[in-house]
Amino acid sequence: MAEPVRGPGRSTALGVARNPARLVAFSDAVFAISITLLVLEIRPPEDTRHLTHSLAALWPSYLAYALTFLLIGQVWANHHLMFDHLRGVDWVVLLLNTLLLMSIAFLPFAASVLAAAFREGHGQRTAVVFYGIALGLAASLFNAIWGYASRGHRLLDTTVDSAGARAISRRFRLAPLWIAAGTLLGALLPVLGVAMITALIPFYWLPIRGELARERRRRGGRE
Template sequence: MKHDTPTQAQHGPPEPADLTEISTFRLEIFSDAVFAIAITLLILEIKVPSAEDGTMLHGLLALWPSYGAYLFSFLIIGVVWMNHHTMMHCIRRVDRVLLVLNLLLLMCVAFIPFSTAVLAEGLATGHGDRTAAVFYGLVLTVGGLPFNAIWWYASRDHRHLSHLITEAEADVIRRHFSMGPFLYLGATLVGLLSAVASLTCFALLILFYMIEVLGSRKSGPGPAHPDRDGRQSDPPAHGAVQLPVGPPELTAGPIPSDPQAPPHARPLPVVHAHAMPAAPARVAPPCPSCGRSDYSSASPQ
């Protein structure tokens, strides 16, 4: 006869897997690939100068707009990638809606190399530099919309977030992410007056987010619990029970039993090694020919 295990008897049959919810592994792998390609394409917009019209040094110095646009875009993509990495660390599962929102974010990230080339061209020629700055800022502002949508959707009712972050911490992050598009939009509107002033605002925003990301490493979401070796480990999941490490006699001593508890609920007695009786010494049988019992230790003649 087949008997159910205690786990099955207590918790019942396992629930069927929800096919609409997917692990974040493939989403993170695909996103990292797009970030890596987009940040690599930035350098391809910087062309090698020609020495026909002057010295090579003069040609390299004339590319300062391309260097500046490359630096801005590289740091911006890097900050977005770091925040995306932190966000995915708090999200334990995704569905099709999150996949679509993440795809829209990656579409905006892949468009940054083109806006970088437009900005560098406008600064190099001096014609349409304000238009180039406004166009560059609008690309960054629009890119912040799907980024915020991912966190707003994932943190709603805390249904896609892990136990590493509380609802209060999720609300703080939501308000923090919401400032991004408005700050980028403000720096973009400054470009209507001056392209240099607009880029200065973007530089300050990049510096602010870099300092904040580096400072957030000291206070990550969710408390950590030390294990028996003193290392920090993740807190247990909601509803999980933490069991003691090792047998009872090595942790907290014998467990006292309740005399009023039923027999099946009382703990088993702890048997220590020093209480075990010693095994009797093994005696060799006597030799059938001579009757000696220590023939096994005698040296051969």
């Protein structure tokens, strides 16, 4: 949350383009808090007489915890990747980013609904669709930020060239489609829908080919 660079930034046609460090720090805090609040949605058993059984019965909560933790962790990592390539932010980015954080901070609730439905054995379809919509909203807002910032290299820094920006776009664009497909599948077969959304996680751990501008790569990518 520290703010090493202070003072207003460059003027642009759309207002004052402020230093992104501040926005990134605030976003990081919201990611970190959302990810850590997830555990509060797992209620400890009140009766400890059959504790092994009670703890085992909470398996949907553990899965929803792990799934959502890893998904938010990935949004965090990709959020850094995105803002590393922006030379500034304007109020459109600020607005879209606030909406993105709003959808991320909502995920612990969606995870809790998902776990409850699988634990109770009722409402799984609804729960998967609800979870998918919340996650898909986050992914769409993420893409909206990148689409706005990279259109015509509007807010991009020299750390990324057009080929790199396109490589990143291709990577980011896949997530909302993938989540939409998983959500539709989950409306019919809830377990398969969750499995499809889960498959996003290993996919997004792969590094993006061609992320850095060619010139920077030749120099070893150092600043």
